[in-house]
Amino acid sequence: MFSSNSQPGTVSLFSSTSSDPLALFSIHTDPSLPSDSFVHLLADTSSVPAPDPPAVLIVPHPISSSDSAERSGGRNGYEIANTVLHIQSPTLCTTYIRSPPSYWHSDKARDRERDLGLNHPWIHLQIRNMGREWSFEVGLVDTGGREGIVRCSTFQKRPTLQLRTGRPPLLHIPLSFPHASSTPLTTWNTISLHLPSLIPHFTSSELNHDSDEGASIVDVLPAPTGRYTNVSYIVVYASCRLRRIWFSQSALSGEGDASWEMQLYTDS
Secondary structure, X not given: OOOOOOOOXXXXXXXXXOOOOOOOOEEXXXXXXXXXXXXXEEEOOOOOOOOOOOOOOOOOOOXXXXXXXXXXXXXXXXXXXXXXXEEEOOOHHHOEEEEOOHHHOOOOOOOOOOOOOEOOOEEEEEEEEOOOOOEEEEEEEEOOOOEEEEEEEOOOOOOEEEEOEOOOOEEEEEOOOOOHHHOOOEOEEXXXXXXXXXXXXXXXXXXXXXXXXXXXXXXXXXXXXXXXXXXXXXXXXXOEEEEEEEEEOOOOOOHHHOOHHHOOOEOO
C-alpha cells in the first residue's frame, strides 16, 4: 500500500477529524447485535450525533476517584474538543476497523504487495477508555518476509506466544489503562509501541508457547527472526473511542514532543 512510496518521518494513518477518516480502512460489525455493535463518528464532549436506531451508545467510562474527577472537571475527566470514532461491541473479534481494508487482502500468504508497507519503528494510538475490554493488533514483517502478529488487549493477563495452523505466530501482550488510584485527569491515553523490539519475542524461550491442538511444525508459518522492516496491517477492535493512529521514526518522550495536530486538546 505504501511500500513503493517515499515515506516521511511521520505518517498519519487515521485522523477522526479528517474529511474521510476511514478512507484507508474497512469496517466490520456483528449483525447479530444491531443495538450494541457499530462504528460511529461523534463529538467526544456531547456524544452526538447519536447512531441510528436500534444502536444505543454505552456511557463513557468515569474516573471513579472523586479527587481526580474534581481536578479534571467532571466524573468523566477531560474530554477532547474533537470528533472521534466510537467503536462499540461486547464481541471484540467481530467489531473492528482494519487497514489495509479486508477486501484488499490476498489469499497468498506471501503476497506483500497488499500490505500496509509502513516502515516506521514506532506506532502511536490515541484511545479513550470506555470501560469495556479492548484490543488492537499489528502485523510485523522482517527482512525475510516472515510475518508475526502482535495483539495488545486489556483482557490478557500474561504475555503468550501462540503457534497457529496456517497462520503467522501470535504474540499476545497484556495492556491496561491507568487505574483511578493513579489520579488520571482524563480517560484518553496515547499508546506507543516500539515495533522492532517485539521481533525477538516471537522466538523467546521465556514465553509460554500455546499451539493449536494437532498443529505440527510443518503447519505453522515461520516466525520472524530477521530485522524488522514494515507493518503489514493494523486492526483496532471494540470498545473504545479513537482519535488518531500515526507512525513515526522516533519515540515520544512526552505529549509535547508530538506536533500540534497530534496532541490532545480539551474542550475547556
